């Protein structure tokens with residue numbers, strides 16, 4: 001049990017003892033991988049092991065719902081050129097594809113595992129990763145296999161870039177057919193980079209249709225480098241998330257908001273399309289920051305993710321994304337923390353779960369959810385933005401196991 005918690009951010013808005021999901025002077029008990037009790041420290045039951053938080057804050061672990069962790073190589077030179085004024089273009093992906101194809105299985109898995117450990121040390125307890133640096137059948141399958149060993153959920157991104165020397169329509173047919181069938185055992189999601197220089201609206205539609213028919217959940221990279229069809233396609237296909245969302249017009253925001261309106265479905269448990277904002281990527285590519293404030297105000301559910309990849313966002317730091325969302329995107333600390341926990345879980349449809357191993361909800365702290373928690377070296381979540389860049393992650397538990405840091409002094 002962690003007790004004497006100064007601020008416990010549960011993200012559980014069903015609780016009767018708080019309107020905001022935040023508890024003061026609280027305790028949380030977990031047994032095995034499962035949270036079994038949450039409440040006031042004074043009312044806490046007995047526990048075998050006690051950790052005294054000494055007034056520090058406890059949050060759900062970050063749910064990082066957008067990553068590209070399966071890669072080799074480095075794009076420092078491209079980053080330097082960008083910082084000297086050159087624009088970002090999708091074509092840089094090909095450099096990473098060459099390096100990734102040239103790496104051994106063991107090398108690729110070690111690189112990806114190191115990134116996962118780095119993410120955990122900063123409080124991330126649930127990670128999605130995409131394939132997308134293989135871009136032929138054998139290398140996409142290999143990426144999906146490795147991804148399934150290192151991450152919690154895997155997204156097939158064969159539609160990341162059309163490899164040089166291949167006709168775009170032929171490649172789209174390969175992704176929508178044999179490549180999709182070959183990766184199916186290892187992936188839960190499919191994604192398409194619908195953007196100038198990557199896949200057109202029509203090609204994206206073909207990929208999304210095939211992947212939906214194959215039973216995969218859908219996600220879309222959209223509206224990153226300019227206005228485009230990505231957001232509307234994502235809503236049309238009831239994708240769980242559309243990611244980047246830098247260039248949105250009013251009709252894009254209306255479409256996303258409508259996807260969350262109760263009228264948009266006859267089903268009471270209808271879920272819309274989450275807008276996933278990637279602030280580290282926006283800064284590294286010098287794109288306008290995604291309009292997170294406008295999206296929230298319009299009633300759209302948002303997520304924040306790190307988008308760790310070698311081209312546009314070489315960081316696994318969710319604290320950095322939260323800090324940026326507060327300092328530069330107009331979110332309050334609690335809105336940003338919610339987007340990086342509950343929002344990520346919603347984007348991966350893991351915000352609810354069953355009370356059994358492997359099916360537990362993540363991204364919020366409630367009885368029967370997975371015990372994914374982080375103890376901050378700070379009395380409140382506000383310090384994430386108030387003390388930007390400081391190492392405030394003191395200890396991290398994933399499925400009830402301590403995976404980073406040291407909770408005791």
Ligand SMILES: N=CN[C@@H](CCC(=O)O)C(=O)O
Pocket residue numbers: 068090092093096193221224281307309310311312313
């Ligand atoms: N936008 C598409 N894919 C990645 C970047 C990939 C790369 O440049 O290597 C992204 O999410 O930013």
Ligand SMILES: [Zn+2]
Pocket residue numbers: 066067068221307309
């Ligand atoms: Zn991405």
